Amino acid sequence: MTTYLALIYNKDMDWHQSAPVEMNEEYSEFGRAAAAVIRGGNALYPTSTATTVRVTGGKGGDVLTTDGPYAETKEALTGYYLLECADLEEAVKTAAQIPAAWNGGAIEIRPVVQFA
Amino acid sequence: MTDAGDAVARLVREERARVLATLIRVTGSVDLAEDATQDAVVRALETWPRDGVPDNPRAWLLVAAKRQAIDHIRREGRRAGKEAAAMDLVDPADEPPEVVRDDLLRLVFTCCHPFLSLDAQVALALRTLAGLSTAEVARGLMVPEATMAKRLTRAKQKIAKAGIPYRVPAAEELPDRLAGVATTVYLIFNEGYADISRSGLAAEAVRLGRVLAELMPDEPTVLGLLALMLLQESRRAARVIDGAPVLLADQDRSLWDARAIKEGVELVGVALRRSPDRPDRYAVQAAIAACHALSLSYAETNWDAVVSWYDVLLTVHDTPVVRLNRAVAVAERDGAAAGLALVDAIPDLEAYPWWHASRAELLNRLGDKDSARAAYERALASGLNEPTAEHLRRRLEDLG
Numbered sequence: 001m002t003t004y005l006a007l008i009y010n011k012d013m014d015w016h017q018s019a020p021v022e023m024n025e026e027y028s029e030f031g032r033a034a035a036a037v038i039r040g041g042n043a044l045y046p047t048s049t050a051t052t053v054r055v056t057g058g059k060g061g062d063v064l065t066t067d068g069p070y071a072e073t074k075e076a077l078t079g080y081y082l083l084e085c086a087d088l089e090e091a092v093k094t095a096a097q098i099p100a101a102w103n104g105g106a107i108e109i110r111p112v113v114q115f116a
Numbered sequence: 117m118t119d120a121g122d123a124v125a126r127l128v129r130e131e132r133a134r135v136l137a138t139l140i141r142v143t144g145s146v147d148l149a150e151d152a153t154q155d156a157v158v159r160a161l162e163t164w165p166r167d168g169v170p171d172n173p174r175a176w177l178l179v180a181a182k183r184q185a186i187d188h189i190r191r192e193g194r195r196a197g198k199e200a201a202a203m204d205l206v207d208p209a210d211e212p213p214e215v216v217r218d219d220l221l222r223l224v225f226t227c228c229h230p231f232l233s234l235d236a237q238v239a240l241a242l243r244t245l246a247g248l249s250t251a252e253v254a255r256g257l258m259v260p261e262a263t264m265a266k267r268l269t270r271a272k273q274k275i276a277k278a279g280i281p282y283r284v285p286a287a288e289e290l291p292d293r294l295a296g297v298a299t300t301v302y303l304i305f306n307e308g309y310a311d312i313s314r315s316g317l318a319a320e321a322v323r324l325g326r327v328l329a330e331l332m333p334d335e336p337t338v339l340g341l342l343a344l345m346l347l348q349e350s351r352r353a354a355r356v357i358d359g360a361p362v363l364l365a366d367q368d369r370s371l372w373d374a375r376a377i378k379e380g381v382e383l384v385g386v387a388l389r390r391s392p393d394r395p396d397r398y399a400v401q402a403a404i405a406a407c408h409a410l411s412l413s414y415a416e417t418n419w420d421a422v423v424s425w426y427d428v429l430l431t432v433h434d435t436p437v438v439r440l441n442r443a444v445a446v447a448e449r450d451g452a453a454a455g456l457a458l459v460d461a462i463p464d465l466e467a468y469p470w471w472h473a474s475r476a477e478l479l480n481r482l483g484d485k486d487s488a489r490a491a492y493e494r495a496l497a498s499g500l501n502e503p504t505a506e507h508l509r510r511r512l513e514d515l516g
Contacts, residue, residue: 002279087281088231111278 003039003112004083004091008098010105012076014046026099034083034094041081075105082112124164127173128157132247133327135177137219140282143185146244146272152188156180174216221284221331224324228297229280236271237300238307243268245327246304246320256307256317290335298341298398301325305345311501312356322349329383336391340399343383347405350376361503365414377409397433400425419449436465444474452481469498473508485515 031038047069054064069076081098085091088109095107132153139149156177170176227240242253254264274280285293301324308318325342332338354371355362384406387399404425411417426442439462447455456478465471476491492512496505 085279087279089281091279092231109278 001084001086002088002091003114004085004088004109005112006041006081006083006091006095006098007077007108007110008079008081008100008105009073009075009108010078010100010103011074012046012048013078023099023103030097030099033097034081037083037085037090037094039082039084041079043079044077046078047076078105121165124169125161127169128160128164128177129247131174131177132157133223133245134174134216134220135181136244137223138178138216139181139185140223141219142182143189146275148185148188149181150244152181152184153177155184217331218284220327222282224297224328224331225285225293226275226280226282228293228300229275230293230296231278231280232271232274234300234303236267236274237296238303239264239267240271241300241324242304242317242320245324248320256314294332294335294337297328298337301328302341302345302398305348309348312359312361312503315352318345318349318352321345334390336387336396336399339383339387339390340396340402343380343387343402344398344405346376346380346383347402347409349373350380350409356503359503361507364408369413372409377406381406381410395428395432397429400429400432404429417448419445423449436462437468437470440465440468440471440474447478447481452478456482467498469495469500469504471495472498476508476511480511480515489515 050067050069052066052068052070054066056062056064078100083091083094085094088111091109095101095109098107101107135156136149136153139153140146143149143152159180160173160177164170164173224241224245227244228237232240239253239257242248242256243250248256250265250268251261253268254261257264259267275282301321304324305318305321308314308316308321322342322345325338325345328335328338329342350373351364351367351371353373354367354369380402384399384402388395388403391399404422407418407422407425422445423442426438426445429438430442440459443455443458443462446458456475459471459475459478462471472491472495476488476495479485479488479491489512492508492515496508496512500508
């Protein structure tokens with residue numbers, strides 16, 4: 001089994017405030033349908049709440065923060081799931097059921113490295 | 117190399133992919149399996165010409181490769197789990213033929229997996245299934261060797277780390293998957309067909325097509341694809357004279373490979389019979405190629421049959437290029453004006469040199485030399501390989 005992180009990219013939105021009821025329902029439905037492989041996951045507050053941290057001048061150096069996400073793109077990281085699947089085919093099949101996949105967004109799937 | 121040496125080399129090459137496929141299954145690593153198989157192949161090439169070919173060459177290669185793999189795992193001192201796995205390899209129990217068959221099929225479908233980019237699929241298929249070296253693949257696809265090495269590493273890493281499964285797809289997944297496999301093989305073929313200096317790639321694609329046809333003898337797509345490649349390859353000796361392309365109309369048909377034509381035509385029949393409801397597109401394209409292959413001369417071509425096959429092709433594969441080819445066939449049957457009207461009605465081919473070249477040809481036949489000249493110039497400006505461009509320049513000069 002491999003653990004996959006399914007990153008949900010979609011138009012930036014505030015789930016907490018503004019997610020339409022039907023979309024929340026769709027996600028609940030996904031949660032039930034994929035319960036067997038979901039190991040975790042959450043929605044994220046919009047990128048307006050993001051802070052990006054860098055340290056300059058090596059370890060212990062100056063902490064530099066910028067307001068906003070690491071990369072400014074039209075589609076933002078809006079949430080994620082951790083999925084444990086037999087292989088990439090199962091992970092893709094599962095990700096295809098995440099509502100953002102057909103609501104104008106896309107899901108990026110990456111295997112998670114298992115440090116022994 | 118001696119004839120005997122040649123025969124050994126050919127045999128080793130043919131068995132190589134099967135041995136590799138099995139070894140990937142038992143070791144779970146493409147890289148390790150490749151190294152071990154390569155070592156076994158080298159050993160076979162050294163000893164078989166001297167000691168004679170063993171009774172069961174595949175089993176010999178498999179045993180030798182498995183031993184190499186075990187040695188390798190021990191040398192590397194891998195984790196306990198891997199060590200334990202290596203123990204299972206010590207006794208290479210005889211693999212039943214269907215397991216070997218499935219191993220190879222798994223390998224084909226893994227190399228041509230839709231989760232890999234098409235570039236990576238083609239590279240991996242050439243490297244792993246056709247057994248070309250990274251340098252050969254790079255040369256064949258005209259990419260710097262370092263780029264190709266990186267592309268292959270990335271593809272193998274994705275197979276291993278992201279978990280692209282090494283399994284034969286379920287029956288209901290086959291049609292989709294097979295389309296990708298066929299596209300990859302046909303792309304390899306076209307790389308070799310379009311550029312005569314790389315005709316080795318076309319031969320590799322035909323070989324892959326044969327492997328697929330052996331593995332899936334009932335699949336119309338596979339049979340149609342092999343038929344199409346064989347029929348196109350049958351014209352190889354006549355297609356290019358002194359480095360210059362020769363049009364179908366002008367080819368010396370006595371140079372065509374009669375054996376390839378016979379095999380291709382038989383395969384077309386089987387492929388079409390196996391898909392009566394919705395004909396496979398490769399089979400239909402092969403049927404068109406067969407019309408040409410069976411005609412004694414260009415003048416005697418049965419254009420009615422060619423046009424009807426194009427009509428069938430449009431029902432399963434409607435693209436502007438297919439429409440263009442159909443229009444050219446209509447021009448042969450009904451005259452240049454009828455053909456030109458159809459060519460002009462095809463949208464979205466402004467950037468396609470053959471659209472302009474076909475227009476030029478038909479305009480010339482209709483006596484409109486000025487428009488023909490302009491069309492040839494448009495074709496030449498759209499980027500063509502040099503022998504083809506040279507051919508068009510000569511047609512342009514002939515206009516006067």
